[in-house]
Amino acid sequence: AAGVIQSPRHLIKEKRETATLKCYPIPRHDTVYWYQQGPGQDPQFLISFYEKMQSDKGSIPDRFSAQQFSDYHSELNMSSLELGDSALYFCASSPREGEQYFGPGTRLTVT
Amino acid sequence: GQQVMQIPQYQHVQEGEDFTTYCNSSTTLSNIQWYKQRPGGHPVFLIQLVKSGEVKKQKRLTFQFGEAKKNSSLHITATQTTDVGTYFCAGQSPGGGADGLTFGKGTHLIIQP
Numbered sequence: 001a002a003g004v005i006q007s008p009r010h011l012i013k014e015k016r017e018t019a020t021l022k023c024y025p026i027p028r029h030d031t032v033y034w035y036q037q038g039p040g041q042d043p044q045f046l047i048s049f050y051e052k053m054q055s056d057k058g059s060i061p062d063r064f065s066a067q068q069f070s071d072y073h074s075e076l077n078m079s080s081l082e083l084g085d086s087a088l089y090f091c092a093s094s095p096r097e098g099e100q101y102f103g104p105g106t107r108l109t110v111t
Numbered sequence: 112g113q114q115v116m117q118i119p120q121y122q123h124v125q126e127g128e129d130f131t132t133y134c135n136s137s138t139t140l141s142n143i144q145w146y147k148q149r150p151g152g153h154p155v156f157l158i159q160l161v162k163s164g165e166v167k168k169q170k171r172l173t174f175q176f177g178e179a180k181k182n183s184s185l186h187i188t189a190t191q192t193t194d195v196g197t198y199f200c201a202g203q204s205p206g207g208g209a210d211g212l213t214f215g216k217g218t219h220l221i222i223q224p
Contacts, residue, residue: 031209042199043154045211055209090153098142098161098203100212102153 002026004093004103012109013081021076021106025093031055032074033092033100034066043090049074081110113138115202117215125223130187132218134200141205143176143183144212149196157185157198187220195222 005024013019025032031050035043036059045058049068060066063081068074078085086109092100114137124130134143142161146154158167160176160183167174173186183200197219201212 033209033211035211042214042216043201043212045213048209048211050209056206056211058211092154094209098159099144099156101156102146105153 004091004101006089006091006103006106008106009104010107010109012111014111015081015083017081017110019078019081019108021078021089021091021108023074023076023091023093023103025072025074025091026095026101029093029095029101030072031094031096032068032072033094034060034074034076035090035092035102037088037090037105039087046076078108083110086110113202113204113213115200115213115215117200117218119218120216121219121221123221123223124190126192127189130190130194130220132185132198132200132220134183134185134202134215136181136202136213138204139180140202141180141210142203143180144201144203145174145183145185146199146201146214147196148199148217152196154199190220190222192222192224195220 033048034046037043046060048056052068066076088105090105092102094100117134144159145157148154165176171188197217199217200215
């Protein structure tokens with residue numbers, strides 16, 4: 001069965017640079033979520049989209065923005081990167097309220 | 112904001128012993144979900160509980176949702192080495208269908224053969 005696809009899987013950036021993470025949800029899933037997971041931490045909700053509109057906002061820094069496109073894929077844009085932004089970034093998709101299917105994640109390292 | 116507490120943080124068991132993790136929310140939830148994450152992996156959906164007092168079973172796993180829809184538990188009977196991982200509960204507020212999940216800190220299950 002098709003799963004959530006995230007790219008890139010690994011990304012190394014320097015401080016103050018920008019990064020763009022991409023997420024391709026499972027076909028026919030209309031809701032996309034972004035989470036940040038630090039080492040040994042639980043996933044922290046950043047932002048979600050339903051039918052290409054922002055639905056809910058969590059602890060997403062002002063330096064980050066995201067959008068969902070007409071083909072339902074989503075991108076998380078991160079600017080002025082800081083060392084503390086180093087983490088695993090997961091995208092999850094959902095066909096309806098409830099269960100979320102997580103992608104493999106993008107490991108971002110900021111040096 | 113909503114907080115979800117989960118205990119214990121770590122649980123060491125001998126293979127074959129039972130395991131339980133508990134979750135408690137500061138607010139009433141729309142639903143609670145459970146995920147398992149293996150080291151180096153991503154959270155994998157296990158189950159969603161929606162109704163007050165609901166109990167669901169998946170083979171050796173039993174999930175419960177409290178009457179007040181604020182607490183939940185996951186019980187594994189006769190653990191196996193394949194059960195190793197971190198078990199997260201995650202609550203969704205009654206605000207709407209696309210609301211993000213608030214995760215507990217997770218319980219790391221370590222099994223000694």
